[in-house]
Amino acid sequence: MSSTDQLSASDDADYTSNPHLSKYPRHTIAEGGRIKVGVLGATGTVGQRFITLLAVHPWFTIHVLGASSRSANQTYAKAVRWKQTTPIPTSVREMIVQECLPEHFTQCAIVFSGLDAEVAGDIESAFRAADLAIFSNAKNFRRDAHVPLIVPLVNPHHFSIIAQQRSIHSPPLKKGFIVTNANCSTTGFVIPIAALEKAFGPIESLLVTTMQAISGAGYPGVASLDILDNVIPYIGGEEEKIEWETLKILGGVVEGDDGLKTFDMHSRHPLRVSASCNRVPVIDGHTECVSLRFAKRPPPSPQQVREALASFTPDAQALGCPSAPRHAITVHEEPDRPQPRLDRYYQDGAGVSVGRVRQCRVLDVKFVVLSNNVSIGAATSSIINAEIAVLKGVVQS
Ligand SMILES: NC(=O)C1=CN([C@@H]2O[C@H](COP(=O)(O)OP(=O)(O)OC[C@H]3O[C@@H](n4cnc5c(N)ncnc54)[C@H](OP(=O)(O)O)[C@@H]3O)[C@@H](O)[C@H]2O)C=CC1
Numbered sequence: 001m002s003s004t005d006q007l008s009a010s011d012d013a014d015y016t017s018n019p020h021l022s023k024y025p026r027h028t029i030a031e032g033g034r035i036k037v038g039v040l041g042a043t044g045t046v047g048q049r050f051i052t053l054l055a056v057h058p059w060f061t062i063h064v065l066g067a068s069s070r071s072a073n074q075t076y077a078k079a080v081r082w083k084q085t086t087p088i089p090t091s092v093r094e095m096i097v098q099e100c101l102p103e104h105f106t107q108c109a110i111v112f113s114g115l116d117a118e119v120a121g122d123i124e125s126a127f128r129a130a131d132l133a134i135f136s137n138a139k140n141f142r143r144d145a146h147v148p149l150i151v152p153l154v155n156p157h158h159f160s161i162i163a164q165q166r167s168i169h170s171p172p173l174k175k176g177f178i179v180t181n182a183n184c185s186t187t188g189f190v191i192p193i194a195a196l197e198k199a200f201g202p203i204e205s206l207l208v209t210t211m212q213a214i215s216g217a218g219y220p221g222v223a224s225l226d227i228l229d230n231v232i233p234y235i236g237g238e239e240e241k242i243e244w245e246t247l248k249i250l251g252g253v254v255e256g257d258d259g260l261k262t263f264d265m266h267s268r269h270p271l272r273v274s275a276s277c278n279r280v281p282v283i284d285g286h287t288e289c290v291s292l293r294f295a296k297r298p299p300p301s302p303q304q305v306r307e308a309l310a311s312f313t314p315d316a317q318a319l320g321c322p323s324a325p326r327h328a329i330t331v332h333e334e335p336d337r338p339q340p341r342l343d344r345y346y347q348d349g350a351g352v353s354v355g356r357v358r359q360c361r362v363l364d365v366k367f368v369v370l371s372n373n374v375s376i377g378a379a380t381s382s383i384i385n386a387e388i389a390v391l392k393g394v395v396q397s
């Protein structure tokens, strides 16, 4: 039996008989053998997706929900403006929402964060200082030199920096850490880019034009009078984040002169990224047009690119993460796909859809990629990251 099977819901796992769970303190394991998790920002757009996914998760069980003082001390059903197409899971409807204070989360081996970036920095810092393991969607720590920025289908090897993050913390931490996932637009196109680099070596130049869904701006987000019958050719800070995050994600982890590990963003990368971001009247699903040039000459043909994308198998799949998509990338042959309405739930929103792979007359190849910004662009990525951390022994190790 694999370690994955040992943690599955169908197995009658209990604390004493399950070797994987025996590494976890007793108070972090619920009846039935699941790992207790908390959700910060549980009432928000990303928080709701966390709840939908975690309510049926084979390893994790929701133990605490946190949001602002506006929501705290109310039942979840009363506090939330539920916008999902499935009902609020019965397991959380009557849970009382807590303020985002570490003392309410001490029984959680894992805390997911879908907090507003205005408050995520201070709250996530306090949770880490309380020795809690945080998997965050917020941008606040993405640029931190000791915090990995992990797209689970691309760079799970960046977990190797966690031991150092704990040791340089004052005071040093035994279990606490912060892992972030990327901006939703970065996540969508960096998955096919990683697949192409794996097959053909470094990419030299990349142009990406995004058409981003309204849900990316949270709730209530963009005013209806601004977005209906319209396209807004500006999303504050988005282009800079995409251009910067791509380098951190695709770079390696190296040892610096001071003996400390660091993210290698420069030496490995002649890669230049230019992003243009637009908000469009779509509810969920970011569509991105990508053109790129490979370092390798002659470059691969569009057909070779299609084959490399379709056969990409991320490590998260091989590791046995239950939320990893069975197929990370689907490649459409139809000339008018992918489309948000048709393709955003591919692999329950965990996979990405690519289409229109063709020659670019300026660079080498161009294509369109569609990803679900709230799923693989946010909550699903955090959950797969946590699954990888469990399997690698990073959580509670
Ligand atoms: N939406 C998306 O596609 C993506 C979002 N992200 C990032 O994820 C995070 C969440 O985004 P999203 O769900 O869209 O945002 P929302 O605005 O929909 O939700 C924000 C959440 O933060 C909580 N919150 C706000 N203020 C406080 C406070 N003072 N103390 C505690 N909790 C507070 C809200 O609680 P309350 O309801 O009580 O106000 C709510 O639960 C953001 O950092 C965002 O940038 C990242 C990738 C994609």
Ligand SMILES: N[C@@H](CC(=O)OP(=O)(O)O)C(=O)O
Residues within 6 Å of the ligand: 117, 137, 138, 139, 182, 183, 184, 185, 212, 213, 215, 216, 217, 235, 238, 241, 373
């Ligand atoms: N800015 C993205 C969503 C988001 O919140 O991104 P970030 O976490 O990088 O701020 C969008 O509007 O679609």
